[in-house]
Amino acid sequence: MSDTPHLQPSGPGDDDQPDLAEILRALTGGDLSSNPELADALMQMGVQDLDPAMLQMVQAQVQAMMSGPADGSFNVQLATDAARKTVSAAGDSSVSSTTSRDVEQVVQVANLWLDEVTDLQAPTAGARAWSRAEWVEQTMPVWRRLVEPVAVGVGGAIKTAMQQQLGQLGEADLASELGLPPGVDASALVGQMEPMVARMSSAMFGMQVGQAVGALASELVTGTEVGLPLVEGNPIVVLPANVAAFAEGLGIEPGEVHLYLAVREAARARLFDEVSWVAPALIAAVQSYAGDISIDTDRIEEALREADTSDPAAMQSALQGSLFTPEPSEAQQRAVQRIETTLALVEGWVDVVSERATTPHLPHVAALSEAVRRRRASGGPAERVFSSLVGLELRPRRLRDAANLWAALEEAGGAQARDTAWEHPDFAPSGADLDDPLAYVERRTGSAPAAPERDALDDELDKLLAQGRAEMDNDTPTDDGDDESSSRTSE
Template sequence: MADDDRSPEEEFQELLRQLLGGGSGELDAEQLSRLSGMNIDPAMMQTLMQQLQGAFAAGGEGGISWDLAKRQALHIANQDGLGVTTGQRTDLDQAFALATLWLSEATTISELSAAPQAMTRGGWVEATLPFWQELAEPVATSIADALTEALQEQAPEEMQNLVQGAGRLMRTVGGSLFASQLGQVVGELSKEVVSGGDVGIPIMPDGIAAILPQNFADFGRDLEIPDDQLALYAAVRELAHARLFRHARWLRLHVISQITEFARGVHVDTEALEDLASRFDPSEPEELRRALESGALLPARSDAQDAALARLENLLATVEGWVDVVTENAASRLPSADRMAEAVRRRRAVGGPAERALGSLVGLELRPRRLREAAAMWRAVTDAVGVAARDSLWDYPDFMPSAEDIDDPAGLVARLEARARGEAPEPDEMDDALARLLAGEEGPAEPGEGPAGRGEGPVEPGAGDSAGDEDSGASPDDHRPV
C-alpha cells in the first residue's frame, strides 16, 4: 500500500513505531498533517512525540525521568534571573553570626560544622530535589503502572499488538508526566520557602542551613518589620532546625521512615484513571495535568495511612515545637519577635499554593497540627528542668517525648524531675515485656511496636548508632527510657 493510501489510524500507528524505534525526533511534517482526520493538532503532536522520545531515551528500563523534574523545577526557579547579591550575602552572614551567639545561650546543642548559606532558588532546588524524589517515587510508580494498564484496556482491538509492545514506553510516559508535574510543584515551592527548614522536614542535606533572600519580601509583607530583624529571626530559626537534625542524626531517619511509610500506601484510583483514559482528548492534554494537580487520581486515605499521618504530624509538631521555643528564647531581644513567630505559625498552618499542590500530588499534607500544644510542652519542660535536661531528650529515640507527653506535659515533667533526683523510673510496658522475655515467660513484643508502647513505629536499623557521636555526648550506658 502506498503511503498516500494509508488511513489516519495507520499513520498514527506508524508514528508510534517511529517513537518506539528511537527515531531522531524529526518527524515528517506531511505525515503529521494527515492526522487532521483524527482531530489531532499536528504541531501539538510533533512536540509531544519529541518530548516522549526524550523521556523514552532518558527513562531507562521502566524508569522515571527525574532529570525531567529537575529541568522543570530549575526552569521555574531561575525565571527571574536573579541571584544573591554581595550585599544580601553580607547581611545574611552577619545575621547568621549573631544568631549563632544567641542560640548558644538558648540550647546546649552544638553549632554546625558547615557555614550557613545565602542560597538562590535554583540552589534550593538542586539541594532538596533528592528528598522530593524519594518522597514522590512510590506515587509516581503507581501512576505509571496504572496508566499502562488503563491505556491497554482502552486501546482499540486493532492496536492491541502495538500497545502490548509499548508497555515500557507507556510506563515511562506516565512516570515522566508525574515527574514533570513534580518539577512544576518544586519549582513553585522554591519561590515560597524562606529557608531550608521552612517546610518543617529535613529536606536539606545533613548539617546545611540556608536562607533564600529572594523570598524575603513575601515573608515580611504587611509586617512592617525592618529587613535586618527579619533576617536575624529567620537565621535563628533556621540554625535551630539544622542543629537539631545534625545533633539527633537518628531523627532524620525517623522522619523519613514515617513519610515513606505513608507514601508506600499511596495508590492510584484506577476507576478515575480509566474514566479519564476513556474520554481523553489528545487535543486537550491539560486534562491529565489538571487531574494530577487536583489529586483526583488519588483515592481517600486508608485507615493505615491515617494512622501513619497522625504519627507523622505528632513527630513534626514535636520537632517544630522545640524549634519554636528555642527560637523564642534566642530571639527575645528582637522587638518584633512575637509578631514574626506568629507569622511563621500562620504560614505553616495554611501553607502556600505550591505546598498545597504538593499535598494533592502525593496525598501528604505536611502540617504540624499540634504545634502550639507541643511548644507548650517544651516550655513546661524548660521551666521545670532547664535547657540541658530538655535538650538531652534528643540524645536517643527512647527519650523523645511521645504524643501522650504532648497531651500531658505534667507527666513528662514528673519523670524528668524524678530522673534528676536519681530515682529509678517506673517500669512501663516495654520494661515489663523485656523482663518477661528474659525470664523465658513469653516471646518478644509484636513487630511494629514502638519504644515504650508509644505506637511510633519501628526505629530505623542503626538509628541510635549516632547517639554517642560528638554532638550528643551520650554513651551507650545512658540509653535508658526516661
C-alpha cells in the same frame, strides 16, 4: 547501518524513499542494535510497506512518546527543569556576593545567640544564601525520595488503565484510537507500548513535581521551613528574596526579620544535624504514607478516554492534577500520626529555643512569632505542595501542645533536660505525652514543674469566678436548698 543488516535502504533506484534504518533508528530512540526486539516488532507490523509520508507520521508520533530519558518512576530532570521554569517565571535572580556575605554574618549572629540557650552544636556545613533555583536544585534529591512511592503507584495505575482500555477495542477501533495509518498492525504495537507508557507516566509525574516544587521555592523563606530535612548536609539556608517579601507589610525593620528567621532555621538545622534519628524518621513516615496511597484509577481511565491518545502532550496534560483520592488505610493513619507528632515536636522545640535566643536581643519577637504562626496556621505553601503530590496535609496540628511540653520540661530540668529528650526516639515525647505533658515532665525529671507564682490579678480573677458561680447556683433550684448552693460556692 551495519549494526542492523536486515534493515537496509529501499533500493538503488528509490531515491525518493526514506532511509528505513534511519527512520527506525529514530523510532526506537537510538542504536537499533540496543533494542532489536522493538525493531523486529516494527518490521513485523509492516512499517516497511508504508509510503514515506505515512512513515514520517509514525516516526513523529512514536518518537514523541519515546522522547526523554528513562529516569525511574518519574523524570527527575524534567521535574527540575519545570521547577526552574516556574521560579523563573515568578522572577528569580542570582544571589550577589554581597548578599551572601550578609547572610553569613546574620547566621553567625544567630548561632552565637543559640549557643547561649542550647548545647546542640551548629552544623559544620555553615551558611548558604540561595536563589529559588538553587533551592530547587539542592532539594530535588530529597523530593525524589519523598514522592517516589506515589510515582510508582501512579505509573502502575496508568499502565493498568491503558491496558484495560485498549483491550476493550477491536483491531479497527484500536488503530483508529491510536491514530495509526492503514497498514500498521495495531495489536502488535500495543505489546510494544509499555516503555512508551512508562516514559509518559514518568514525564507527567515529573512535570507535576516540578511545578509544585517550583511554587514552593517561590515562597519558602529558609531551606527547611516546611519542617522536613530537605537540604542534605544540614547547612543553614536562607532565601534572601523570599525573606524580603515576607518582611513587607510587617512594619518591622527587615534586618530584624532576617535575624529572627535565621535563628529559627539555624535551630532546626542543629536539631537535624545533632539528633541523627529525627530526619530519617520524618522521611520514612512520609514515604510510608505515600507508599500506601490509593490511586484514583477511575479518574485515570476517564482522562485516558477523553484524551487524544495519538497526542502524547494532550495525554500528559489530561493526566496531570490530582491523581488519587486518598482513603487513608490503617497504616496511613499511623503514618500521619507519626508525621504530625514528630513535626509538632520539631517545630515546638524550634519555637521555644528561638524565643529564648532572640528575646534578649530583638524588640519584636512576639510579633514575629505571631506572623510565623499565622503563616503556618493558614496551611502555607508546603501543605498545598504535599496535598497535590502525596495527598497529605503537612501541618503540625499539635504545635502548641508540643511547645508547652518543651517549655515545661525546660522549667523543670533546665535547657539540658529539654535537649537530652531527643537523645533516643524511646525518650522523646509521644502523641500521648502531648495529651499529658506534665506526666512526661515528671517522668523525665522526677518532678513536675513548679506552679506559677500568683499575683493580685490572679486573686481578683478568682473572686470574679467565685462570684459568677455563686450567682449561677442561686438561680438554679436544688433539692438541698441553700446548703448545696453554699457548698458549691465554697468549692
